[in-house]
Amino acid sequence: MTAQALLLCGAYVAVLVALAIPLGSYCARVVSGEATLLQRLLGPLERLLYRAAGVSPDAEMHWRDYTVAVLWFNLFGVLVVYGLQRLQHLLPLNPQELGPVAPDLAFNTAVSFASNTNWQAYGGETTLSYFTQMVGLTTQNFVSAATGIAVLAALARAFSRRRAETIGNFWADLVRATLYVLLPLALVLAVALAAEGVVQTFAPAAEVELMRAATGPEGQVITQQTIPLGPGASQIAIKQLGTNGGGFYNVNSAHPLENPTPLTNFLECLALLLIPAALCLSFGKLVADRRQGFAVLGAMFAIFLPLLGLCVWSEGQLAPQLVELGVDPSAGNLEGKEVRFGAAASALWATATTAASNGSVNAMHDSFNPLGGLVPMWLMQIGEVVFGGVGSGLYGMLVFAILAVFLAGLMVGRTPEYLGKKIEAFEVKMAALVVLLPSAGVLVGTAIAVASESGRAGISNPGAHGFSEVLYGFSSAANNNGSAFAGLGANSFFYNLALGLCMLVGRYGIIVPVLALAGALARKQTVPPGPGTMPTHTPLFVFLLAAVVVLVGALTFVPALALGPIVEHLQMTGAHP
Amino acid sequence: MSQAIRPALVLLLSLTVVTGVVYPWIVTAIATSVSSRAAHGSLVTAEAGPIGSELIGQSFAAPGDFWGRPSAVNYDARSSGASNSGPLNEDLHAAVKARIAALRAADPEATLPVPADLVLASGSGLDPHISPAAARYQARRVARARGRGEAEVLALIEAHTEGRTFGILGEPRVNVLRLNRALAGAP
Numbered sequence: 001m002t003a004q005a006l007l008l009c010g011a012y013v014a015v016l017v018a019l020a021i022p023l024g025s026y027c028a029r030v031v032s033g034e035a036t037l038l039q040r041l042l043g044p045l046e047r048l049l050y051r052a053a054g055v056s057p058d059a060e061m062h063w064r065d066y067t068v069a070v071l072w073f074n075l076f077g078v079l080v081v082y083g084l085q086r087l088q089h090l091l092p093l094n095p096q097e098l099g100p101v102a103p104d105l106a107f108n109t110a111v112s113f114a115s116n117t118n119w120q121a122y123g124g125e126t127t128l129s130y131f132t133q134m135v136g137l138t139t140q141n142f143v144s145a146a147t148g149i150a151v152l153a154a155l156a157r158a159f160s161r162r163r164a165e166t167i168g169n170f171w172a173d174l175v176r177a178t179l180y181v182l183l184p185l186a187l188v189l190a191v192a193l194a195a196e197g198v199v200q201t202f203a204p205a206a207e208v209e210l211m212r213a214a215t216g217p218e219g220q221v222i223t224q225q226t227i228p229l230g231p232g233a234s235q236i237a238i239k240q241l242g243t244n245g246g247g248f249y250n251v252n253s254a255h256p257l258e259n260p261t262p263l264t265n266f267l268e269c270l271a272l273l274l275i276p277a278a279l280c281l282s283f284g285k286l287v288a289d290r291r292q293g294f295a296v297l298g299a300m301f302a303i304f305l306p307l308l309g310l311c312v313w314s315e316g317q318l319a320p321q322l323v324e325l326g327v328d329p330s331a332g333n334l335e336g337k338e339v340r341f342g343a344a345a346s347a348l349w350a351t352a353t354t355a356a357s358n359g360s361v362n363a364m365h366d367s368f369n370p371l372g373g374l375v376p377m378w379l380m381q382i383g384e385v386v387f388g389g390v391g392s393g394l395y396g397m398l399v400f401a402i403l404a405v406f407l408a409g410l411m412v413g414r415t416p417e418y419l420g421k422k423i424e425a426f427e428v429k430m431a432a433l434v435v436l437l438p439s440a441g442v443l444v445g446t447a448i449a450v451a452s453e454s455g456r457a458g459i460s461n462p463g464a465h466g467f468s469e470v471l472y473g474f475s476s477a478a479n480n481n482g483s484a485f486a487g488l489g490a491n492s493f494f495y496n497l498a499l500g501l502c503m504l505v506g507r508y509g510i511i512v513p514v515l516a517l518a519g520a521l522a523r524k525q526t527v528p529p530g531p532g533t534m535p536t537h538t539p540l541f542v543f544l545l546a547a548v549v550v551l552v553g554a555l556t557f558v559p560a561l562a563l564g565p566i567v568e569h570l571q572m573t574g575a576h577p
Numbered sequence: 578m579s580q581a582i583r584p585a586l587v588l589l590l591s592l593t594v595v596t597g598v599v600y601p602w603i604v605t606a607i608a609t610s611v612s613s614r615a616a617h618g619s620l621v622t623a624e625a626g627p628i629g630s631e632l633i634g635q636s637f638a639a640p641g642d643f644w645g646r647p648s649a650v651n652y653d654a655r656s657s658g659a660s661n662s663g664p665l666n667e668d669l670h671a672a673v674k675a676r677i678a679a680l681r682a683a684d685p686e687a688t689l690p691v692p693a694d695l696v697l698a699s700g701s702g703l704d705p706h707i708s709p710a711a712a713r714y715q716a717r718r719v720a721r722a723r724g725r726g727e728a729e730v731l732a733l734i735e736a737h738t739e740g741r742t743f744g745i746l747g748e749p750r751v752n753v754l755r756l757n758r759a760l761a762g763a764p
Binding site for chain 1: 579580581582583584585586587588589591592593595596597598600601603604605607608609611612615616617618619620625626627628629630632633634635636637638639642646651652653654655656657658659660661662663664665666667669670673674677689690691692693694696697698699700701702703704705706707708710741742745746747748750754757758761
């Protein structure tokens with residue numbers, strides 16, 4: 001790892017933490033319904049929305065009502081995005097006159113955006129109209145992230161309440177998270193990006209005369225270039241902030257009009273982890289013990305930093321097979337990477353985007369070196385709990401915290417507690433569901449795909465790397481990440497359906513048990529800490545929590561990883577000792 | 578019927594108006610007033626009209642021009658894309674071999690290792706930049722083809738090299754379109 005790379009990563013972590021601390025306090029105030037400056041400004045709009053919807057923001061919900069509200073809202077989200085894609089040729093703002101999206105692709109994309117996955121089986125500039133991108137996708141980028149914050153807020157309330165039957169009001173959580181957290185952040189970021197060169201216009205694509213006539217793939221003479229434009233910055237800002245990740249263009253933030261400069265790259269990369277990191281600190285504030293938030297954040301960094309180091313180191317290398325051909329290895333592995341970012345910033349992004357369940361990319365993960373590709377793959381497989389999705393990452397990590405105290409309790413033979421709540425059979429069952437469902441989706445999905453003709457048809461790279469493409473795809477879908485080893489031809493009936501189902505299981509198969517958990521925890525009495533209580537804000541607990549995540553992830557996925565990136569790494573280095 | 582249906586529908590539609598219509602519209606209005614050029618694709622304009630985007634690479638193959646990075650989409654900006662080849666993919670090795678051969682054929686005296694960005698394809702297929710090393714590697718070829726001094730060409734590269742932002746972010750780079758236009762004597 002070069003000094004330059006260290007400096008970059010150090011600056012990144014420092015700025016991230018410096019921004020996350022105030023944002024964390026602010027988010028806690030928003031979801032508690034406390035007055036903020038923005039609320040004075042947008043309060044009338046908030047109240048108007050409640051009145052139109054016929055809801056009272058103070059009406060508390062039982063966990064079952066809360067869950068039903070989440071599910072209806074998300075179901076309608078899927079239907080609207082599906083409908084918009086199927087009808088985009090009849091709708092306005094379609095200057096490139098793109099036709100309706102095929103049903104299987106439209107299903108996949110609709111599920112993908114509602115579930116905060118944002119897997120890209122579509123190519124933005126060739127498939128979706130400006131209207132679909134704005135009204136369908138940009139909206140889901142906001143509300144799917146707000147759904148995550150809402151569910152997290154419900155879980156946090158469950159910890160801080162005693163003998164309560166209710167966990168908050170979903171509609172109020174949804175609206176407040178959207179209006180007071182996501183919208184202002186996105187607005188600021190979008191304007192900054194656009195000022196640096198990210199496109200933001202309703203004008204159709206620009207036609208330009210090339211400086212030199214070029215020869216096309218079939219020998220034809222090409223004298224013009226079409227520069228695709230559109231309302232990019234507004235969508236790109238929220239896709240980075242909301243852990244969504246679905247690109248405006250096909251190659252996502254590797255595209256120079258989606259991510260034109262090192263500065264936009266740094267801002268977009270910061271946005272990947274900003275809200276997930278801040279919410280850890282919000283959680284501490286919501287449960288009235290800020291140390292708890294720092295402990296969870298510490299466990300996330302304890303897993304993130306070594307993996308970041310591994311990925312940056314790996315991409316700083318060039319495969320010996322390429323060095324042998326006469327390529328200078330000093331700049332690292334630049335296949336699939338952009339010169340303005342270089343290997344280090346690409347590896348930093350890859351680690352951050354898969355630690356968060358974002359999945360946007362600024363380089364092609366499929367062309368990473370084997371260990372560089374293993375890092376993002378495994379970060380997804382451990383359940384998107386190291387930062388993870390907006391809200392969803394933290395509620396996933398809290399489930400691991402419950403497992404950690406449970407394991408510690410087993411060792412000493414007493415009933416475990418977390419934040420004063422006794423952890424009993426029901427809670428552990430729900431936690432086990434949350435851990436097992438996505439893992440089952442990844443492994444069963446991959447097994448079916450590689451065993452079937454239609455699954456293997458999508459593979460583009462030979463050998464172990466081809467298996468990695470499939471494993472990566474299912475890891476991404478079932479954990480709602482959305483990045484890809486993009487060589488996988490995923491726009492086929494098989495993958496659109498299989499990955500779409502994985503996304504549904506990975507999102508709602510977790511939200512429901514988490515809300516059930518919240519309901520159960522809220523009902524419990526809070527017990528004061530006794531001499532036998534394990535404190536959950538100490539370095540020991542941080543280590544235990546990180547170790548549980550790593551162990552569960554390793555036990556579940558090392559056999560599969562051995563067939564993909566690990567064997568590929570041995571093939572790459574083994575022939576050249 | 579669930580009590581949640583009406584709020585779900587109403588809030589989805591009203592938040593769609595707020596986040597899917599009003600928000601992008603406000604961003605467009607602000608962005609256009611801050612820098613209309615940046616928001617419209619950073620087009621480079623000559624007397625005859627737009628001749629490219631400063632941010633989108635173009636294909637150059639003549640010995641007298643600086644060549645950009647290999648592109649999986651042939652610099653067709655209608656659809657961005659990459660090779661997605663893994664590091665052990667034989668197709669990648671064959672492509673790299675052919676690119677090195679083409680560089681060496683155009684400048685047989687070159688013996689240095691080839692800068693990686695000159696033979697490995699970009700992520701977008703539209704990368705507008707090459708590294709300063711990749712530009713210097715081509716200086717002798719370009720100078721000869723244009724009948725100019727190598728030192729003069731190297732100085733031009735130097736003048737078109739952008740450094741790291743704040744000394745930390747990104748990598749030093751040269752915009753190929755701008756460099757080639759400067760070489761051709763454009764203002």
